[in-house]
Amino acid sequence: MAERDMDRSVSQTVRAQLTLRDMILSGGLRPGERISELQAVETTGASRTPVRMALVRLEEEGLLEAIPSGGFMVKAFSERDIVDAIEMRGTLEGLAARFAAERGVSVRDLEPLKECLDEIDGLVRQDPISVDAFSAYVALNARFHALLTELSRSPPLIRQIDRASALPFASPSGFVMAQSALPEAHQILLIAQDQHRVVIDAIENREGARAEAIMREHARLAARNLRLALRNKTHIDLLPGLALIKTVAD
Amino acid sequence: MAERDMDRSVSQTVRAQLTLRDMILSGGLRPGERISELQAVETTGASRTPVRMALVRLEEEGLLEAIPSGGFMVKAFSERDIVDAIEMRGTLEGLAARFAAERGVSVRDLEPLKECLDEIDGLVRQDPISVDAFSAYVALNARFHALLTELSRSPPLIRQIDRASALPFASPSGFVMAQSALPEAHQILLIAQDQHRVVIDAIENREGARAEAIMREHARLAARNLRLALRNKTHIDLLPGLALIKTVAD
DNA sequence: TGAACACATGTTGTATACAATTTTGCCAAC
DNA sequence: GTTGGCAAAATTGTATACAACATGTGTTCA
Incomplete structure (x- = not known):
């Protein structure tokens, strides 16, 4: 030192x-x-x-x-705190998607998002996903969520989402871990990717309510999967910020 | 000094x-x-x-x-920042209402909320609402929103809502001002009160999605009314934290 | 006359000294 | 043996001194 x-x-x-x-x-x-x-x-x-x-x-x-x-x-967090934090973040991201759709974004703005998704497609194609591909996926997913948030063009909302992400388990990485810490991980990843695509589609077509609903579902799915993972104690060691949880044993 | x-x-x-x-x-x-x-x-x-x-x-x-x-x-805020902040807060309160409904709250827990609403009923009965009654209304409305937030029993969410309320125009008072700064103010107050009642009803009947939808609508109405008030420049001087807005003149 | 450089001034970032409060350990009394 | 109180030690809250940095101004040279 x-x-x-x-x-x-x-x-x-x-x-x-x-x-x-x-x-x-x-x-x-x-x-x-x-x-x-x-x-x-x-x-x-x-x-x-x-x-x-x-x-x-x-x-x-x-x-x-x-x-x-x-x-x-x-600070000590309970397991429910974590699930709540993920739902909270997803709810705010849903609002961001709605704003993006209602405010109207150009095709140019959506390009980086689509590139992101294309790259993810390339990764999730392999079924037993390699470790390297997985960490690349985590990074790309985080990038996608960040870009989507930015698309809202709402500084207060962006700030609030950033603050919600300060709790590490509520960050995009937490999303991923929640989705990937189950036996049917690969299928879940595919579903999540589908949801990403649909959200972009909804935003492109100015369907605010739809965009928001999809993101909400995205978050609720992540929350559900994390709940299951916590119950089964499967791969929860992958969850960032695990050290903050009061009792891993229920 | x-x-x-x-x-x-x-x-x-x-x-x-x-x-x-x-x-x-x-x-x-x-x-x-x-x-x-x-x-x-x-x-x-x-x-x-x-x-x-x-x-x-x-x-x-x-x-x-x-x-x-x-x-x-x-910090300087634009008028759109303010509207966004109100929608953001309302969205989080919607999640709080859903949590309250899904988690299941006892009848005892709802009592303070109902008392609050009864008191508000007594105030909004008079049509040209007096100044005293109005400030009493502001206080009661803030109390109602605070109690509803607490009902979620979710410390992370409660914290986040508190933080969102730090921006004064996004606080419950901001809600009220947004609703009351228009010619049809009294009618709007009645509608808001109706929404409050329906939310409690939804929570009581464990209808999470409905409770959330109502609160979202409550917030969207407040945001819409604030947009109108800002455009018409009617009573916007009542809005708390007005000093933080960059250009009152568009 | 304008631009550039140097100096002076003010402001912030950091370190440390001091005071007050809380916590801890010990001893005595019940 | 337990509980109460007292004293010492440690820790935090506050104040201030110092140093590095940025800013603004005045002067000088082209």
């Missing part, structure tokens, strides 16, 4: 925030555990002021919780 | 945050205006550290925007 890479281009606050977030998400700090400022100072290398700023930001982000008597602790 | 009430029960950070928020919302600080830390120190009476913490929190809250070169400025 002495000779860490002192990148002067970013502030100490940002660096401390990144370091602490990594520690929280990787499970280096247990849920419910109090975070000692001095200890954080040692591990991050920054001084107390930037550490405190980072802690405040992480609290607003939803990863930490303020202790009434002072200081912060790592 | 010398002898402000030094309430030792709350931290300097919280006090600075409240003071600065008031200044922003009341228009004491113009949108796009850079916030000087030293000036904030003078006006709030706190020292630089708590002021900085307050600024970070207000940024996360969405009222401030970070300047790349350092420091913060008051």
Whole structure:
């Protein structure tokens, strides 16, 4: 912790925030555990002021919780919290799809989305999907969701969706893991891909209500699959931010 | 600014945050205006550290925007941002209503909601509604929305809705103003009240999809009315957080 | 007259010192 | 043995000093 890479281009606050977030998400700090400022100072290398700023930001982000008597602790989530977060995010993305459709987007705007989907098609064609292809899929899926969100052209909505994604299990990766952590994973991936295509079609044809409904269904499917995966304990170790869950055992 | 009430029960950070928020919302600080830390120190009476913490929190809250070169400025919102924020909040409340219905709530839980609605009934009975009755209505409406949100029993969703309400024009008060800033205000209030009743009915009967649809419609109506009010410039001065809007003149 | 550079000024990011509050451990009393 | 209280230690909230950076202005040269 002495000779860490002192990148002067970013502030100490940002660096401390990144370091602490990594520690929280990787499970280096247990849920419910109090975070000692001095200890954080040692591990991050920054001084107390930037550490405190980072802690405040992480609290607003939803990863930490303020202790009434002072200081912060790592927030603990229940399994239902996770499912709820995914539905919440999907609901907001549904609104984004509706906005995109109602606002009217040009064919040019939809091109990157379609390219994304074409690339995904190439990946999901193979049935026992390789590990490399899978991580490529995760990245492409995240890209698709981000592009769709942007398409709403609504800064408040985009911001809110970003905030909802701060909870790692509610991020697009969480979507994917939820969909892929079951025996019938491959079929689910195909269904999800179909839904993606239909949403784009709905947006292209200015069908706001339809676009929203599809995205809602997309999210409800992801939530359902995650519920099943949690119950069966299948591959849940793939879920990002797992370290934040209170009791993996029910 | 010398002898402000030094309430030792709350931290300097919280006090600075409240003071600065008031200044922003009341228009004491113009949108796009850079916030000087030293000036904030003078006006709030706190020292630089708590002021900085307050600024970070207000940024996360969405009222401030970070300047790349350092420091913060008051965020500016377009009229469409406001309408979007109201729809966004309504969408999340729709999800809350669905959760409440699906999760199953006892009759006891619904009682406070019904009392709220009964009280509102008493107020909206008079046609030219008095000023006192109107502010009572605003308070009761806020209470109803808060109770409904709580009914979802979903901490992540409740948190997200609270955050969405941080933008003052997206708060329940914003809902009301949007609904009441038109000539046919009284009729609109009656419709809104009807929708409130139907939502409770849907929740009571475990009809999740219906409860959600009604709340969505409730929000879309509010958004539509606000759009009209903004176009006609009728009573838009009643809208909370008006000072944050970039151009009142289109 | 205009543009460019240097300097001065003000502002923010960071570090640290201090004070107050909370927590913890220990000892005594019931 | 348990509980209450007291004291010490640790931790957080606050204030301020310092350093790096950005900004604006004035002067000088083309």
